[in-house]
Amino acid sequence: MTTEDVHRRIYENPKFQALVKRRSRFAWTLSIIMLLAYYGFITLIGFDPKLLGQPIQPGMVITWGIPAGLGLIFLSFILTGIYVWKANGAYDRAVREILAEAGQ
Amino acid sequence: MKTSRIVLAAGVVFALPAMAIADSINGEVQKQGINYIAIGMFLAFVLLTLGITRWASKRSASTKDYYTAGGKITGFQNGLAIAGDYMSAASFLGISAQVFTSGFDGLIYSIGFLVGWPIILFLMAERLRNLGKFTFSDVASYRLGQKPIRFLSALSSLTVVAFYLIAQMVGAGKLIQLLFGLDYLIAVVLVGILMVAYVLFGGMLATTWVQIIKAVMLLSGATFMAVMVMKSVNFDFSQLFEKAVEVHPKAGAIMAPGVLISDPVSAISLGLALMFGTAGLPHILMRFFTVSDAKEARKSVFYATGFIGYFYILTFVIGFGAILLVGTNPAFKDATGALLGGSNMAAVHLAKAVGGDVFLGFISAVAFATILAVVAGLALAGASSVALDLYTHVIRGGNVDEKSQMAVSRVAVVVLGIVAIVLGVVFEQQNIAFMVGLAFSVAAATNFPILFLSMYWSKLTTRGAVLGGALGLITALTLTVLSPTVWVDVLHHEVAIFPYKYPALFAMIAAFSGIWLFSVTDNSAKAKAEREKFFAQFVRSQTGLGASGAVDH
Numbered sequence: 001m002t003t004e005d006v007h008r009r010i011y012e013n014p015k016f017q018a019l020v021k022r023r024s025r026f027a028w029t030l031s032i033i034m035l036l037a038y039y040g041f042i043t044l045i046g047f048d049p050k051l052l053g054q055p056i057q058p059g060m061v062i063t064w065g066i067p068a069g070l071g072l073i074f075l076s077f078i079l080t081g082i083y084v085w086k087a088n089g090a091y092d093r094a095v096r097e098i099l100a101e102a103g104q
Numbered sequence: 105m106k107t108s109r110i111v112l113a114a115g116v117v118f119a120l121p122a123m124a125i126a127d128s129i130n131g132e133v134q135k136q137g138i139n140y141i142a143i144g145m146f147l148a149f150v151l152l153t154l155g156i157t158r159w160a161s162k163r164s165a166s167t168k169d170y171y172t173a174g175g176k177i178t179g180f181q182n183g184l185a186i187a188g189d190y191m192s193a194a195s196f197l198g199i200s201a202q203v204f205t206s207g208f209d210g211l212i213y214s215i216g217f218l219v220g221w222p223i224i225l226f227l228m229a230e231r232l233r234n235l236g237k238f239t240f241s242d243v244a245s246y247r248l249g250q251k252p253i254r255f256l257s258a259l260s261s262l263t264v265v266a267f268y269l270i271a272q273m274v275g276a277g278k279l280i281q282l283l284f285g286l287d288y289l290i291a292v293v294l295v296g297i298l299m300v301a302y303v304l305f306g307g308m309l310a311t312t313w314v315q316i317i318k319a320v321m322l323l324s325g326a327t328f329m330a331v332m333v334m335k336s337v338n339f340d341f342s343q344l345f346e347k348a349v350e351v352h353p354k355a356g357a358i359m360a361p362g363v364l365i366s367d368p369v370s371a372i373s374l375g376l377a378l379m380f381g382t383a384g385l386p387h388i389l390m391r392f393f394t395v396s397d398a399k400e401a402r403k404s405v406f407y408a409t410g411f412i413g414y415f416y417i418l419t420f421v422i423g424f425g426a427i428l429l430v431g432t433n434p435a436f437k438d439a440t441g442a443l444l445g446g447s448n449m450a451a452v453h454l455a456k457a458v459g460g461d462v463f464l465g466f467i468s469a470v471a472f473a474t475i476l477a478v479v480a481g482l483a484l485a486g487a488s489s490v491a492l493d494l495y496t497h498v499i500r501g502g503n504v505d506e507k508s509q510m511a512v513s514r515v516a517v518v519v520l521g522i523v524a525i526v527l528g529v530v531f532e533q534q535n536i537a538f539m540v541g542l543a544f545s546v547a548a549a550t551n552f553p554i555l556f557l558s559m560y561w562s563k564l565t566t567r568g569a570v571l572g573g574a575l576g577l578i579t580a581l582t583l584t585v586l587s588p589t590v591w592v593d594v595l596h597h598e599v600a601i602f603p604y605k606y607p608a609l610f611a612m613i614a615a616f617s618g619i620w621l622f623s624v625t626d627n628s629a630k631a632k633a634e635r636e637k638f639f640a641q642f643v644r645s646q647t648g649l650g651a652s653g654a655v656d657h
Contacts, residue, residue: 003650007640010647020646027226034226038219042375045212045361046368053208053360061345063359069211073413076222083226084406088399095647104649 010102019094026086030079037075041068138285141465142472146284149321149473150298153314157306160313167506170307170513171238171488172393177312179400183407185312186391188319189481190217190412193474194275194540196322196419197448203423204431204450207348207358210423212365214416216375220382221412225405228383230398231559231645239485240389240551241493244558247637249566249630250497253554256573258493260550261386263577264543265486266527268387269479269520271539273528276475282445283452283468292528295475300521302480303487304514308394311480318477321470323411326418329451329467332458333425348427358427370604377608381544384551387485398648419451426450429457483520490516538589541606545584549576549611557619559645562638565631568623576615583607 010016045052052065164170177185195217203210236242241261245253273292280291302310337343345359352358365371382388395401430436436444436453443449455467491513496504554573557564584590586602604610623631644650 004640006649007643010643010649011639016643016646023646031223031226034219034222038215038379039372039375041215042212042365042371043368045365046371049361049365053357060342061349061356061359062342063208065208065211065360066345069208069215070417072215073218073417076218077410077413080222080225080406080409083222084402087230087402092399099647099649 006102006104010098013098013101015094015101016098019091019098023087023091027083030083034076034079037072041072139283139465139468141461142284142468145465145469146472149317149469153302153310153317153473153476156313156317157302157310160306160310164307164309167238167509169309170510171390171484171492173307173309173312175394175396177394177400179395179403180407181312181316182391182395182400182404184319184411185315185394186388186404186408187411187415188315188322188474188477189388189391190408191319191322191415191474192272192478193279193471194271194448196326196415196474197279197451197471199416200419200423200426200451200454201448203420204426205447206354206362206364207352207424207427208360209362209364211416211420212361214419216378217382218409218412218416219375220379221405221409223379224383225402225409228556228559229392229401229405230648232389232392232555233395233398233401234645234648234651235559235641236393238390238393238492239488240386240555241489244551244554244569245497246558247634247641248558248564248569249634250502252566252570254493254497256570256577257551257554258489258498260546260573260577261489261493262486263581264384264386264547264551265482265489265520266523267539267543267546268385269482269486269524270527270531271536271543272475272479272482273524274531274534274536276472276479277528277532279448279471279475282449283471288532289529292525295479296521296525296528298476299479299483299524300517302476303483303517308390308484311477311484312391312394314473314480315477318470318473319411321466322474323415323418325455325463325467325470326415326422328463329425329454329458330418330421333421333429333454336425336429336458344421344424344428348424351432352427369609370606373604373606373609376612377541377544377548377606379548380552380612381548381608384547384555385543386489386547386551387481389551389555390485390488397651422451422454425458426454430454433457479524483517483524486520487513487516535594537593538584538587541589542580542584545580545606545608545611546577548608549580549615550574553612553615553619557616559641561623562635562642563623564619565623565626565628565634567626567628567631568619568621571622572615572617572619575618576611579614580607580611583610 052068053063056062056064056067163174168174199210199214202213232240232243235246241254241257244257273295276295277288277292280286281288302314334344337347349356349359365374391404392401395404430443430450430453436457438444443453445452452464452467452471456464459466491509495512496502496509550573553576554569558569583602584607586600587605587607588600588603589605591597591600591602
């Protein structure tokens with residue numbers, strides 16, 4: 001079997017198509033969450049810098065900007081963690097199965 | 105009276121980092137007295153890293169060993185190394201300084217550098233690892249014309265490396281004047297020689313370990329400082345912020361967005377440059393080939409995101425700590441009330457305030473080590489571009505033996521070292537604030553679109569990638585020259601022709617639409633063949649089939 005045939009066989013395997021679809025939907029969902037969160041944050045500042053400068057409670061020094069900013073850092077870390085957990089676990093198992101079926 | 109002078113001084117010195125991508129040390133510095141503790145600790149670091157280089161040189165027999173450390177770096181180690189590439193001296197000193205002067209703005213700025221990582225992980229990391237061998241051009245040219253694609257990516261990579269390198273060299277010279285009391289020239293030459301030594305003899309293995317050691321040193325030092333700061337306020341964040349607002353000349357304004365983001369277009373353009381520039385920096389992308397497979401590549405990004413995020417939280421605390429412990433202490437200020445040694449010294453003075461002279465020496469040594477580690481990575485990325493893309497594929501059409509390829513690479517490293525030293529000297533008195541910003545914009549508008557579309561878009565052709573990529577490169581360069589950071593600040597014209605500071609938004613639009621247009625209108629037989637090869641590339645990018653074999657030997 002040539003490499004071309006192996007590729008063709010994998011490509012036509014419904015399991016491969018299903019995995020690709022599932023994984024890319026997952027990756028894009030997480031990406032969009034991240035993009036919305038970050039660009040939402042900076043355009044909010046761009047349009048109305050005062051908004052995130054409001055104190056969380058009247059009389060308090062800490063403003064909404066602090067939890068929003070730190071929240072973005074934590075969000076980045078958590079989302080990457082979720083993706084790695086899923087991709088290195090379930091998705092990689094599916095990849096190994098597909099490769100095995102193609103005799104690789 | 106005193107307060108107003110501080111505001112004035114701070115306003116003048118800090119105008120620069122707040123305006124440009126602050127990954128460089130800007131402005132005038134004064135040479136300090138010779139600091140023996142710092143020099144001693146730095147010498148210890150140099151000896152250790154040269155020892156590692158010696159060890160690495162014995163293990164770097166093949167091309168693969170040299171450029172990718174044999175693919176044997178673990179995800180955790182690589183995560184530290186990537187984080188190390190990111191935690192440059194300038195970002196440590198620059199961002200903590202920005203927090204020290206404007207508070208919350210420093211946090212906004214640092215977040216921009218972090219948020220690219222999740223996107224790189226979700227959309228690029230595993231495909232990159234599965235398709236590439238040594239450089240990102242392997243991936244971009246996987247099914248396209250080798251010569252034109254590699255020529256363009258080498259051109260843009262060398263542009264990125266050159267500007268990044270100048271910024272680091274000038275920063276190094278100034279920093280070393282400040283921290284060690286050495287001459288600018290000596291500092292620049294020393295950095296150049298050590299950089300060449302690491303890369304020439306130790307290759308990727310040494311470059312990676314130098315970066316890992318420095319990352320651990322920097323994270324430990326910064327952690328110690330942050331803990332000492334928190335201890336001074338009984339580990340209570342609201343106390344930290346309250347006290348800072350009390351003593352800071354800008355008072356409550358440090359808790360709100362300030363001057364960093366002035367309008368939505370600039371905000372988005374800066375965000376795009378930081379986010380997608382990261383995904384196009386050659387010295388960062390090459391780190392994806394040092395791990396064994398996609399699994400480890402993903403882990404690298406996870407750890408890197410964690411370390412970088414943690415580091416930015418530390419710099420935020422350190423910046424606020426400096427407001428309390430440095431800003432209120434006249435011992436750290438000159439007669440006009442400005443910080444001794446200039447604006448970027450906030451974190452360094454804080455080191456002395458919380459840990460005395462020995463810890464000050466340690467932090468100074470770490471800052472120097474940081475520069476060395478970052479420039480070594482840049483030099484290796486530049487040398488791979490020359491030897492693997494330009495020499496091997498563009499000049500020799502892929503027919504080379506490892507020996508001559510290696511020879512070219514070594515010559516390239518030495519030439520890069522000399523060029524870096526010369527440029528470092530030439531640009532000493534220049535305003536280099538725009539350079540890292542330019543590097544990020546070129547990476548975002550040339551490398552990233554080609555790389556991304558080569559992996560995602562089956563209809564991409566060589567013609568589209570080359571013309572569109574070139575359009576992105578030219579747009580990024582032209583708009584940077586016409587923008588306020590060069591046209592006004594460097595060339596001293598009255599008004600900038602291009603009103604925004606960051607060209608990334610416009611250059612990326614130019615690149616993507618150019619690539620699209622010149623691809624879809626390409627009906628040649630070659631284009632048809634290139635499109636037909638997409639499915640095999642797709643299978644490999646998704647499964648890693650054929651990729652692990654290339655790594656095991």
